[in-house]
Amino acid sequence: MMPTTKRTYARYTTEGIVLLGKMIRHGRKQRKMTEMELAERLGIARSTLQRLEKGDPKVEIGIMFEAATLVGVKLFDSDEKGINRLSDRLDDRIAVLPKHVYKTGKKVVDEF
DSSP states (O other), rough: HHHHHHHOHHHHHHHHHHHHHHHHHHHHHHTOOOHHHHHHHHSSHHHHHHHHHHOOOOSSSHHHHHHHHHTTOOSSOOOOOHHHHHHHHHHHHHHHHHHHSSSSSSOOOOOO
C-alpha cells in the first residue's frame, strides 16, 4: 500500500479553482438549477458537485469544465473556432521540435 501524501498547490492555483467553483455555483443559481439537477446532467453525485463548487482541486478538470459549460460560464475569450486556432498555433510550435533524436537510414551490419 502506497503511503498517502498531502498534495500542496500554489496559492494562485487554489484561488483560481475556488473562483471557478464560485462562478459555476453562481451560473447554476442564475439558471435556477438545483444541485441535484446539475449533478444528474454531469453524471456525478451531488456531493461531488458540492466539492466542485467549493473549489476542491481533486475534482476532475473535465467535470469542472463541463459544469462551467452547462451553466454558461465562459472559460475562454474565444469561441470554438478561436480555441482551435490557438491550439493549432501551439501545435505548430511543438512541431518545430525534432521528431526523432537518432539519425535514421543507416543499417546496422552485425555480421561477424
